[in-house]
Amino acid sequence: MLEILKEKLDASEKSMKKVIDHLQKEYGSIRAGRANPAVLDKIPVDYYGAPTPINQLAAVSVSEGRNLLITPYDPSTIRSISKAILASDLGITPTDDGKTIRLVFPQPTEERRMELAKTVKKYGDEAKIKIRNERRDLMDKFKKLKKDSEITEDDQKSAEKKAQTLTDRYTEEIDKISAEKEKEIMSL
Numbered sequence: 170m171l172e173i174l175k176e177k178l179d180a181s182e183k184s185m186k187k188v189i190d191h192l193q194k195e196y197g198s199i200r201a202g203r204a205n206p207a208v209l210d211k212i213p214v215d216y217y218g219a220p221t222p223i224n225q226l227a228a229v230s231v232s233e234g235r236n237l238l239i240t241p242y243d244p245s246t247i248r249s250i251s252k253a254i255l256a257s258d259l260g261i262t263p264t265d266d267g268k269t270i271r272l273v274f275p276q277p278t279e280e281r282r283m284e285l286a287k288t289v290k291k292y293g294d295e296a297k298i299k300i301r302n303e304r305r306d307l308m309d310k311f312k313k314l315k316k317d318s319e320i321t322e323d324d325q326k327s328a329e330k331k332a333q334t335l336t337d338r339y340t341e342e343i344d345k346i347s348a349e350k351e352k353e354i355m356s357l
Contacts, residue, residue: 293347
């Protein structure tokens with residue numbers, strides 16, 4: 170295969186991997202009843218005027234199955250961290266003893282689990298759209314190369330087939346990841 174086509178396919182595959190990584194990060198932040206430190210990743214805390222992630226201000230650990238224990242490195246930040254958690258859409262009230270903050274995750278209701286499953290599906294669909302857009306852009310690049318007579322029609326067809334195989338592989342991976350997350354949510 171021509172070097173120019175290989176470069177374009179490799180760049181496209183890198184982009185597709187980023188979509189998968191982003192999807193897994195999104196799924197990690199979905200609260201599914203178990204304590205997961207990733208749910209705090211999107212909550213910024215006002216620390217000396219700068220929005221700072223909780224994991225940079227405190228040690229976050231899972232104690233027991235449904236509890237998160239947040240131990241700030243600087244005890245004066247406890248109030249700021251608690252305020253940020255309350256202001257977030259996490260839906261959990263933090264309790265603190267002056268040294269640590271404890272978050273107790275309740276068992277989600279059936280209705281809440283259905284909502285979470287819909288969110289999982291939505292994120293999966295968005296990821297698939299990104300993958301398909303990446304394929305479309307790649308196909309357009311191949312057509313332009315063909316039009317500019319840099320590659321032959323056979324090279325174009327071969328590259329398009331490889332692009333489709335790549336797209337199918339990443340779409341299947343998204344389906345698999347989404348099904349696992351949905352199963353995790355519904356089996357609580």
